[in-house]
Amino acid sequence: MAVTDEAIQKIKAMIVSGELAPGDRLPPEKELSERLGLSRNSMREAVKALEVIRVLDVRRGDGTYVTSLEPHLLLEAISFVVDMHDDDSLLELFAVRRMLESQATGLAAGNATAEEAQGLIDEISSIDPGTVSIDDLVAHDIRFHREIVRLTRNGYLASLIDSLSSQTIRARVWRGVTEQGAVDRTLSEHRAIAEAIAAHDSALATSLATAHVAGVERWLRQAANA
Incomplete structure (x- = not known):
């Protein structure tokens, strides 16, 4: 040594x-x-x-x-590395986010109180699919996922996922602008996740979160190859 x-x-x-x-x-x-x-x-x-x-x-x-x-302080070095990524590594970031966030959602389903689960449903209900802008949809998406990760009661995991998630915002905006039905699909998937959390169904919540993040990965891969 x-x-x-x-x-x-x-x-x-x-x-x-x-x-x-x-x-x-x-x-x-x-x-x-x-x-x-x-x-x-x-x-x-x-x-x-x-x-x-x-x-x-x-x-x-x-x-x-x-x-x-504090977790957010110790993870700043990781956040810096993530900030330096190029577009070719964006799919890798999504893959890591999918693995971590799906497990975090399962943990949230086991931890969430009835009031906290209702808060997730209320967040979804506050969005009007007919009038919401893409910027507002993405802001909702960030709030929704951030609250779920908070429900893990794990500050280190929350800080790490937040660092990764913040780097995928641009791709989420692209998808919202270019993919038909992105608003309805996002809100529908969010509602299903929130209902699984409210039911304390960790396995279902994990599966739904995996599919939800993977959908953006799939769109990004197709867009990159177009």
Whole structure:
């Protein structure tokens, strides 16, 4: 193991063990390097690496602190990688979204209260298929799926799916503009998913969510080959 990697592992172990908690200030560099038996240079490189992935927060003139370690913060590095994708990898993003979001929907079906499930149905009912614009439809789609993922009660999963989902918005708009019946199909599929969640039918909710996201994948693949 490289010396810098060893330093990263030792700092991580201090956080995992609770020796360093979210918001805590790290000991001075010299003290910490001596305590862990590492050079100050390797310690400095480890701190830089952990700052990049938002585990540590280096405040110039103040010290180095453990961040809040909130899911959205720790997943920013993944979000950055996703942001750098090109159109050729969009189908791969949809595939990952389909796998994660379908399972998340199954979890939501097991967790949702009657009130929460009704909230999903009310969200669908608030959309008038005859007058809704594509922008409003996509905004509804984002709210609907975001609420479902919230019902997993898993902040890390919610943040990860949100990062992936935000990168597929352009394709969803394209589909809404170009595919006949996209509005009615979207709302119908959403209603079926919401009803499965309300019935606490995890298997059905998972299957419906898989088919729902796969429909956009299928359209995108056909559009790319047209």
